[in-house]
Amino acid sequence: MDISALSSAGTSYLVATLDEVQLRDFGSSTPLATLAAPVNSSVVELTDSDCYVGSQAADDTVSTIYRFDAENGERQAETEIQGNISRLTTVGDLLVCSTVEESTEYEGYANRIIVLDRTSLNEKWRNTVGNSAYPSGVCRLNDTLHIGFANFFAGFAVADGTIQYRAPLNVGYPVTYQGDLVADVDRELRRLDPGTLEYEWSVGSEVAGRPVIVGENVIVPTTDGLLCASVRDGQQRWSRTLENDSGFTPELLVYQGGLLWYGTAVEELYGLVPTSGETAFSMSADLTFIAATNSGVVINSGYRTLELRAASVE
Secondary structure, eight states, rough: OOOOEEEEEETTEEEEEESSSEEEEOOOOOOOEOOOOEEEEEEEEEEEEEEEEEETTTTSEEEEEEEEEETTTEEEEEEEEEEEEEEEEEETTTTEEEEEEHHHHHHHHEEEEEEEEEEOOEEEEEEEEEOOSSOOOEEETEEEEEEOOOOOOOEETTOOOOOOEEEEEOBBBOOEEEEEEEEEEEEEEEEEEEEOOOEEEESSBOOOOOOEEEEEEEEOOOOOOEEEEETTTEEEEEEOOOOOOSOOOOOEEEEEETEEEOOOOTSSEEEHHHHHEEEEEEEEOOOOOOOOSSSOEEEETEEEEEOOOOOHHH
């Protein structure tokens, strides 16, 4: 199966292929449900209660979002939005949708952030940012949605979508920690004050991916491996070079079962000890997706979907 999208929650995961969209329970050979969604479903998001599927029309001008019940797979709601859907993210009671479409107004492209009620899929607000970069990571802190667009950083009011700031910072994946933001910023890992965007600490020089916080440490992909630092003061704990040539796998890092699971651009999957960066295992795997469930990790390698547990690969 050639996977086009993967998401996880609890012990389950949602996987889209070129043929179907399935809800599966980790360790079970039988799908929990095959969702009645178009096969061109390139975006999925799974929560404990809902499955969200985004599909595109043939002409890329209209996308459709579906909500399914995560217990029985029945369709609960759907809505159409303009543009080519690129990402779905649940944030509290909101579903944050990002689209990109051609526009004569905004330097050739328009990024639209569309916020929906996650139950009814009714639109709450939308805002447009002209830029060719796709939005990557989104998080909520207090009354602001913070969204990284790779070549700038923007904050939107949760209530009505008013832009709170637009900063010339190259940010990909902001996450929250004790009232602050931790993010990859201008190829460094930084802890930011959300009010001023000034950084409390900065570490690294080739940071290129989504930070993962494990206890008091934060681990982030770099162009050739991983970097670990104290999330409190930014002191570097360890770094690992895992690739001979610079790669770019910003979303292939998860934490599960006491290990960091990381897929490199040179088709290798590593399991690392979070406190030291030591290798617990490695295996060949041509990854494009990885997701952590409560029971184990799901990856795709070539045309196969694999379920892995730390104990089974040590």
